[in-house]
């Protein structure tokens with residue numbers, strides 16, 4: 001059994017792991033809310049510059065950070081430092097999370113566990129694991145059960161400008177979800193809690209694949225009807241994948257689902273949309289990835305999603321088309337034409353809710369099938 005620290009007081013000590021756009025932005029948001037914040041960067045020049053100028057020279061470079069934030073790194077902090085934190089907030093891209101958690105696990109005290117929050121949006125290539133599974137593999141089931149996930153329509157650039165923003169916060173326990181919601185909640189930042197971490201994670205990862213599709217259509221010169229089609233059909237595909245996986249279909253109607261899908265499919269501020277747009281304009285993927293300067297989780301996630309949909313036997317033609325453009329050299333124009341030439345089909349048809357992958361994941365966590373039933377059929 002783990003024993004979590006009590007609800008962090010209004011002045012929590014927070015360590016943000018990852019000083020990219022989102023880690024930096026959330027550090028700023030929490031610093032702005034009077035918490036004591038440390039941000040771990042793996043780049044020495046970011047640590048030095050940040051502490052001297054209260055600016056991150058690489059990510060959000062024009063933003064002035066609150067003075068109560070200290071950068072640390074490039075080495076990970078020691079056990080004593082980790083023990084003194086109320087909250088560990090992981091803003092590390094999915095493909096690097098496993099290695100970092102392996103290093104962090106020996107520094108965690110199961111009898112005095114901080115609140116653990118994860119904000120990455122992706123699926124691991126090779127294992128096609130969600131973050132929950134990466135946590136259980138590296139840190140064990142008790143820590144994974146206490147983890148909390150935040151996802152939703154939230155561009156870093158807009159949060160630091162205090163643009164009104166809302167996100168979904170999910171954990172298996174009400175206690176952890178409401179602790180995280182309380183930590184982040186501000187008049188310009190609303191949190192909505194839920195208990196479907198698998199659905200929250202899947203929706204955050206999948207929307208990136210459809211943002212690439214939407215950008216691609218815009219890059220090819222298609223207009224508003226086409227974008228609306230991709231968003232709506234993308235939502236139907238996401239919901240089918242999630243339902244077959246073992247998530248609640250309702251989760252896809254929330255902020256982490258349709259909310260984030262809408263945002264990233266319709267804005268050039270999205271890195272995933274931008275990858276798609278540039279592909280649509282005819283630029284090779286390799287060149288786009290070399291020059292993007294930031295992570296686009298949808299590119300690696302598309303590879304993992306292809307394995308997931310094949311295993312589930314789900315018909316997800318847009319995700320399949322994005323996979324073929326990214327990994328099989330298909331031209332974006334050809335992919336769109338082929339999608340439009342598919343035979344007419346029923347508009348909405350959810351697959352049977354077998355929930356095999358979620359069931360496997362929950363059994364790794366030591367949870368039984370009644371938990372899956374509660375997730376898929378939440379009390380309204």
Ligand SMILES: NC(=O)c1ccc[n+]([C@@H]2O[C@H](COP(=O)([O-])OP(=O)(O)OC[C@H]3O[C@@H](n4cnc5c(N)ncnc54)[C@H](O)[C@@H]3O)[C@@H](O)[C@H]2O)c1
Nearest residue numbers: 018019020021022023091093096120121154155156294295
């Ligand atoms: N930027 C946003 O608006 C936003 C919003 C919501 C969620 N997210 C999610 O947050 C996560 C982080 O995204 P970001 O926008 O901060 O990315 P970013 O491209 O701005 O920064 C990349 C980060 O990854 C780190 N990194 C690179 N290699 C690493 C390694 N081997 N080990 C540990 N860290 C490594 C870099 O140091 C940097 O902190 C992603 O999963 C993203 O989908 C981003």
Ligand SMILES: O=P(O)(O)OC[C@H](O)CO
Nearest residue numbers: 152153154155270271272
């Ligand atoms: O820039 P993107 O495409 O990674 O999107 C960032 C966030 O996920 C938006 O909520």
